[in-house]
Amino acid sequence: MGQACSDTCGGERGDAEAFRGLDAPQRALCLKLSEDCGQAHLFAGWRGKPIDERKRLAAALVALDTSVDIGAYVARARGLLADAAASKNALEGSAASVPTDGEFLAVGSARAAAMEALGLEKLRSGKVGFVLVAGGLGERLGYGGVKLALPVETTTNRCYLAHYAAFLDAWGGAELAIMTSDDTHARTAKLVAKHGLSRVALLKQAKVPALADASAKIAVGDDLLPLTKPHGHGDVHGLMHASGTARRWADSGVEQILFFQDTNALALYACAGCVGVSCDRRLEMNTMSIPRRAKQEMGAIAALDKGGTRVVCNVEYNQLAPLLVAQGGAGDEPDPRTGLSPFPGNTNCFVLDAKKYAAKLAATGGVVPEFANPKFVDESRTAFKKPARLESMMQDYPKLCDGAVGFTSITPWYCYSPVKNAAATAKKNADKGVPPACAASGEADFYRCGAELLKALGCAVDLKAKPTATAAGVPVSLGPRVILDPSFATCYADLAAKLPHPSKIRISARSTLLLSGAGLVVEHLVLDGALQLKAVDDGELVVKRLRVKNKGYELAPLGDDAPEELRIRGFAWAKREQRNITSHAGDKLVVEESRLKAVAAAVMLTP
Numbered sequence: 001m002g003q004a005c006s007d008t009c010g011g012e013r014g015d016a017e018a019f020r021g022l023d024a025p026q027r028a029l030c031l032k033l034s035e036d037c038g039q040a041h042l043f044a045g046w047r048g049k050p051i052d053e054r055k056r057l058a059a060a061l062v063a064l065d066t067s068v069d070i071g072a073y074v075a076r077a078r079g080l081l082a083d084a085a086a087s088k089n090a091l092e093g094s095a096a097s098v099p100t101d102g103e104f105l106a107v108g109s110a111r112a113a114a115m116e117a118l119g120l121e122k123l124r125s126g127k128v129g130f131v132l133v134a135g136g137l138g139e140r141l142g143y144g145g146v147k148l149a150l151p152v153e154t155t156t157n158r159c160y161l162a163h164y165a166a167f168l169d170a171w172g173g174a175e176l177a178i179m180t181s182d183d184t185h186a187r188t189a190k191l192v193a194k195h196g197l198s199r200v201a202l203l204k205q206a207k208v209p210a211l212a213d214a215s216a217k218i219a220v221g222d223d224l225l226p227l228t229k230p231h232g233h234g235d236v237h238g239l240m241h242a243s244g245t246a247r248r249w250a251d252s253g254v255e256q257i258l259f260f261q262d263t264n265a266l267a268l269y270a271c272a273g274c275v276g277v278s279c280d281r282r283l284e285m286n287t288m289s290i291p292r293r294a295k296q297e298m299g300a301i302a303a304l305d306k307g308g309t310r311v312v313c314n315v316e317y318n319q320l321a322p323l324l325v326a327q328g329g330a331g332d333e334p335d336p337r338t339g340l341s342p343f344p345g346n347t348n349c350f351v352l353d354a355k356k357y358a359a360k361l362a363a364t365g366g367v368v369p370e371f372a373n374p375k376f377v378d379e380s381r382t383a384f385k386k387p388a389r390l391e392s393m394m395q396d397y398p399k400l401c402d403g404a405v406g407f408t409s410i411t412p413w414y415c416y417s418p419v420k421n422a423a424a425t426a427k428k429n430a431d432k433g434v435p436p437a438c439a440a441s442g443e444a445d446f447y448r449c450g451a452e453l454l455k456a457l458g459c460a461v462d463l464k465a466k467p468t469a470t471a472a473g474v475p476v477s478l479g480p481r482v483i484l485d486p487s488f489a490t491c492y493a494d495l496a497a498k499l500p501h502p503s504k505i506r507i508s509a510r511s512t513l514l515l516s517g518a519g520l521v522v523e524h525l526v527l528d529g530a531l532q533l534k535a536v537d538d539g540e541l542v543v544k545r546l547r548v549k550n551k552g553y554e555l556a557p558l559g560d561d562a563p564e565e566l567r568i569r570g571f572a573w574a575k576r577e578q579r580n581i582t583s584h585a586g587d588k589l590v591v592e593e594s595r596l597k598a599v600a601a602a603v604m605l606t607p
Contacts, residue, residue: 018043019058021051026058029065037074041217045224060225067206070218074209077216077390080372085214085381089322090371091315094306096323098342101303101312102289102407105273107414107492108456115276116493122275123171123490127255129354130174131240132164133233133394134188134262135181135205141439142422142568146187148178150419151565152265153443154573155481155512155553160263161188163486165197167268170486170518175254177201177245179236203239207231210387214374219387227387233261234392238366240357250358255279257357259394260349263419265446267349269453270415272491277408278351284403285352287314287395290412292345294334295321297434299346299395301407312405313398314346344409347416348395353403360400368396413452414492417445423472423570430474439568440474450482451507457495458502465509468555472570479509481553485516498522512553512578517541519583528552530578541583544592551576 019027033039042061046054064070083090105112122128138147148161158166168174178200180188185204192200207228212219219227236259240246249257256275260267270288278286289301299314315323320343321331335342374388398405410416419442421429426438435441448463455461461482467475489495498515499505504524507513511527517535522543525531529550535541556574558566566572583589 018046018054021054022058023055026055026062029062030058033061033070037071038215039070039074039218042220042226045220057224064209064226064228068208070209073390074216074218076370077211077372080370080390081211081214081216081374081388084372084374085376087381089319091304091319091323094304094323095327096302096304096315096320099301099303099312099344099407101283101405102286102301102344102409103277104291104409105277107411107453112273113493115280116272116491117276118279119272119274119276120491120493122256122279123174123272126172126174127253128171128174128271128275129249129254129257130164130168130176131236131257131259132176132178132262133236133259134178135184135230135233136262137183140420140422143439143564145564146184146191147262147419148188149191150263150439153446153481153483154566154569155483156514159191160265161191161197162195163265164268165195166486167271167490168199170490173199175199175201175249177203177240177243179203179205179233179239181205181230182207201243201245203236203243203245205230205235205239208389210389211372211374211384212387213384214382229387229389231389232391233394234368234370234396236394237361237368237397241361241366246354246358246361250354254354257352257354258349259352261418263442264347264349264416265419265442266413266415266417266449267347268486269449269491270410272493273410274349274351274408277406278353281406282404283351283353283406284356284401285350285398285405287407288347288349288351288415289344289407289409290347290416291338291409292341292343294332294341296341296345299348300332300341300343301346302343311398311401312407314393314395315343344407346395349415350395350397352397356401356403364400368392368394369399413445413449417442417449423470423474423568427473436474436476438472438474439565440470440472440476440570443569444476444478447478447481447483450484450513451480453484453489453492453495454482454499454502454505454507456492457499459499459505459507460503461507462509468571470570472568474570478555478571479511480507481512482507483512483514485514487517488515488520510552517583530575532578532580532582534580534582536582537585539583539585540588541581542588542590543581544590546581546591546593548579550579552578 019030134148149159151157152163180202208231210219210227210229221227274288297317299316300320302315303312325331332341370390370392372390375385377383418437419439421438426436430436451461465477465479467477469475499522501523506526508528512530514532519535519540524545526547529548529552531548554574556572
């Protein structure tokens with residue numbers, strides 16, 4: 001246990017009556033907290049309690065100290081709370097400039113193709129590990145379960161965890177580490193088991209003491225136990241170190257590690273290009289970013305210079321503009337050439353060099369810089385409206401780096417559509433021209449990504465469908481609905497071989513198209529309705545010529561008994577008609593229909 005408080009807190013003697021009956025380790029910790037750390041109030045209600053009750057309370061403190069080191073935590077909190085009380089800007093003395101350590105990958109460009117090819121080589125050879133941060137429930141969305149159990153879209157109802165696992169399977173079964181919390185651990189473990197996922201490590205995040213005031217007194221509940229709160233997703237780095245996962249991956253040949261969050265279904269489509277840039281530019285850290293509007297309320301990637309030290313990192317939007325103004329500039333203004341901010345937006349998805357990461361964790365224990373953001377009662381800035389805590393963010397890792405740190409900017413429809421807001425918040429965002437970031441927009445953007453990829457390849461895809469207002473009032477465009485299963489394609493670079501004649505593929509705005517299987521090739525297709533083409537396992541399905549027209553899907557009203565996953569979207573599908581063509585394991589199925597025929601002539605060939 002650390003002795004970080006001994007120089008700053010002192011004084012009150014331990015309460016002999018309160019500590020009577022405790023074992024030696026329990027008594028030592030209680031004395032330390034009372035005498036050295038200014039936390040004597042923790043024990044005010046212990047007098048007169050039965051010995052067994054005091055031992056139970058002390059055991060809880062020991063458990064908390066084992067995971068947090070309460071003394072060190074309180075010492076850090078005092079300094080950060082003092083800065084907060086003094087309204088000290090953490091970026092004071094820093095100069096911000098537009099980062100130059102990155103590039104924009106335009107989908108379909110020669111550079112993007114080269115980077116995706118390099119990234120796919122690493123992915124398919126097991127040289128990339130994946131870390132998923134999933135410590136929160138879906139309460140902010142109006143969903144009571146773990147967010148990983150939410151359907152990405154309601155055409156197939158595949159959940160986020162299964163969606164991500166499908167990518168890893170397509171790349172050969174890469175390892176996945178998932179950070180959980182007390183709230184999500186058991187349910188995430190159950191979800192992993194339900195889907196039969198292997199090579200998954202669950203890393204459970206501990207909570208930290210909640211703080212009652214600016215002197216860092218730990219808040220106490222009615223049960224006399226310390227109140228605790230989440231520390232933030234920055235804990236993932238400490239867990240990767242403490243579990244030995246980072247070192248084990250680096251020693252086993254993993255070269256890059258991709259970190260991503262639980263409900264951004266598009267992140268892994270753009271993963272190959274980002275990994276490729278990391279390898280090509282030999283970056284210690286590479287943030288997946290998007291072009292960002294000036295003053296847009298999302299974190300920005302900026303270069304910060306302070307005292308001769310330069311770091312490329314995330315800067316929150318409400319810190320960036322004042323910093324630029326303080327430097328004598330106009331703030332976060334659009335670039336006249338592009339109309340966008342010169343500072344790219346942060347998606348909270350990034351790639352780290354595995355060996356450098358393991359070494360840095362060994363040196364730091366995985367502790368990233370913390371901050372405190374208490375809400376004060378009044379101008380005296382001493383009392384809090386509610387207990388606060390120290391927080392950390394995983395994207396602050398570059399502040400520990402000493403190698404090259406950069407970014408890869410990617411078209412938003414290809415990499416970023418987070419699902420985090422309830423419908424009411426989403427509608428307010430939409431009314432202000434801000435991305436809704438809700439379940440309805442996430443589903444719509446998922447369909448759009450598949451459609452845009454086909455269009456970028458040269459397919460005729462009607463993307464002019466007018467937005468539809470869902471029952472929740474959020475306007476979204478729900479057509480055409482194109483679902484590219486990772487078994488069919490994990491990125492744009494995979495599509496050329498699967499769709500060799502893109503000009504012969506036409507998809508109407510009301511269509512639903514599901515493509516899955518490594519053995520699927522589509523040469524000529526005209527679709528106005530719903531169609532599923534599927535090559536199971538090592539089966540082959542070659543569509544030489546196919547025209548499909550049917551009733552397809554229609555939006556349906558929600559009933560009073562609609563499940564949560566539909567209520568938070570505000571719509572459901574009535575599946576009127578869908579054509580399904582499947583090639584099973586060991587088969588080669590060729591579909592060739594003349595334009596005048598309405599029924600497929602399917603020819604079974606011997607492999």
